[in-house]
Amino acid sequence: MSIDNELKKVEKFISSLKKTDVVELLWEKNGVKIGFKKDDNTVKNNDKIQEKAEEKTGRVEFRVNNGKKELILPDDNYRTIKSRMVGTFYSSPSPGSPVYVKAGEEVKSGQRICMIEAMKVMREISINENAKIIRILIGNGHPVEYNQDMFIVEPLKKKNIKG
Numbered sequence: 623m624s625i626d627n628e629l630k631k632v633e634k635f636i637s638s639l640k641k642t643d644v645v646e647l648l649w650e651k652n653g654v655k656i657g658f659k660k661d662d663n664t665v666k667n668n669d670k671i672q673e674k675a676e677e678k679t680g681r682v683e684f685r686v687n688n689g690k691k692e693l694i695l696p697d698d699n700y701r702t703i704k705s706r707m708v709g710t711f712y713s714s715p716s717p718g719s720p721v722y723v724k725a726g727e728e729v730k731s732g733q734r735i736c737m738i739e740a741m742k743v744m745r746e747i748s749i750n751e752n753a754k755i756i757r758i759l760i761g762n763g764h765p766v767e768y769n770q771d772m773f774i775v776e777p778l779k780k781k782n783i784k785g
Contacts, residue, residue, distance in 0.1 A: 722735050
């Protein structure tokens with residue numbers, strides 16, 4: 623392969639990298655190392671986007687307790703929904719389909735709220751109470767661990783839910 627073809631591949635890779643959340647990457651193949659790092663302006667712009675999202679749903683804060691990272695809930699009425707398995711979190715039943723739930727929506731007991739894939743088996747997860755989704759803590763297609771917080775919800779007390 624010519625140097626021009628190799629440079630085109632690297633340029634294409636850099637272009638793809640710009641569309642991701644990756645801030646820094648080191649790649650090594652056959653003794654050749656290539657490193658990429660986004661500039662501070664790109665990172666700052668991403669932080670501004672995150673801050674705007676947090677204005678709507680509240681900043682998620684954590685504390686370390688006995689070496690474990692714990693979520694600090696922004697309101698005493700809120701609780702979390704945790705993953706019951708290790709796998710990959712999906713916010714919709716298939717690519718291009720509408721998401722199961724959005725932050726701010728009220729959901730009924732028994733309603734599906736996400737899907738977790740484990741070992742090529744898809745398992746739809748339902749909520750067991752009427753609630754309002756305050757925040758979705760896992761991104762679509764991201765890994766989820768057993769007992770990891772996935773949603774912050776506000777239980778609804780004997781309130782009729784539309785739908």
